[in-house]
Amino acid sequence: MKQLTIDTGVQEFEINGSGVLRFNPSDPNVYNRFFAAETTLTELDAEAQKRMEQIEADFPDDNQRVGAELAVLAEYDRKIKEVLNGVFGAGNDFDEILHGVNLAAVAGNGRRVVTNLLDALTPIIREGAERSMEEKADKAVQLSLIHISEPTRRRGIS
Numbered sequence: 428m429k430q431l432t433i434d435t436g437v438q439e440f441e442i443n444g445s446g447v448l449r450f451n452p453s454d455p456n457v458y459n460r461f462f463a464a465e466t467t468l469t470e471l472d473a474e475a476q477k478r479m480e481q482i483e484a485d486f487p488d489d490n491q492r493v494g495a496e497l498a499v500l501a502e503y504d505r506k507i508k509e510v511l512n513g514v515f516g517a518g519n520d521f522d523e524i525l526h527g528v529n530l531a532a533v534a535g536n537g538r539r540v541v542t543n544l545l546d547a548l549t550p551i552i553r554e555g556a557e558r559s560m561e562e563k564a565d566k567a568v569q570l571s572l573i574h575i576s577e578p579t580r581r582r583g584i585s
Contacts, residue, residue, distance in 0.1 A: 435451060436451035436452075436453055436454065437450060437451050438451065438452060440551070442524055442525065442544075443525070445526070446523060446524030446525055446526065447524065448519055448524055449515075449516075449518065449519060450515045450516065450519070451555070452551050452552050452554065452555025452556075452558075453555035453556065453558050454555070454559075455556065455559060457514065457515065457552065457555075458552055458553075458555070458556040458559075460513060460514040461514050461548070461549075464511070464513070464514050465545075467510050468507065468510060468541065468545075471503060471506050471507065471510070472503075472539075474503075475499055475500070475503040475531065478499045479496055479499055482495045482499065500529060500531045500532075501529070503530075503531040504529040504530050504531050504532075507530040507531065507541050508521045508522065508530065525540070525544075528540055530544070
């Protein structure tokens with residue numbers, strides 16, 4: 428079998444010294460999915476918060492409450508990872524990339540791990556989108572210059 432290798436613009440980003448996230452930061456599809464995911468993740472967070480509040484009301488016993496809360500956080504983590512797989516592609520296993528860390532967990536800075544991840548990726552994706560738009564603008568200018576330099580009607584020499 429012959430092999431065909433093309434440049435897809437995919438880059439590798441090492442996360443926390445070991446996990447690797449692969450995607451093309453200048454891919455408009457990634458940009459659109461990334462920023463659309465913000466709404467979905469906000470909705471998931473609100474749903475998880477509501478369920479946690481309900482658990483607190485339903486389970487006065489600490490052991491039962493903790494078990495139910497952990498189950499909600501595990502489900503929330505799974506849903507976040509599904510959203511991220513939709514953004515970056517199923518080839519990026521966020522359990523592997525983050526060594527099983529629950530994305531709903533609170534990090535040392537007091538924010539959810541998923542928030543830290545998205546905040547770290549946002550400038551990379553924005554820069555990639557800007558680079559993509561600049562390249563398209565440069566091509567449009569080059570094409571317009573070609574059309575301007577070409578005569579619109581051929582005239583014979585008099």
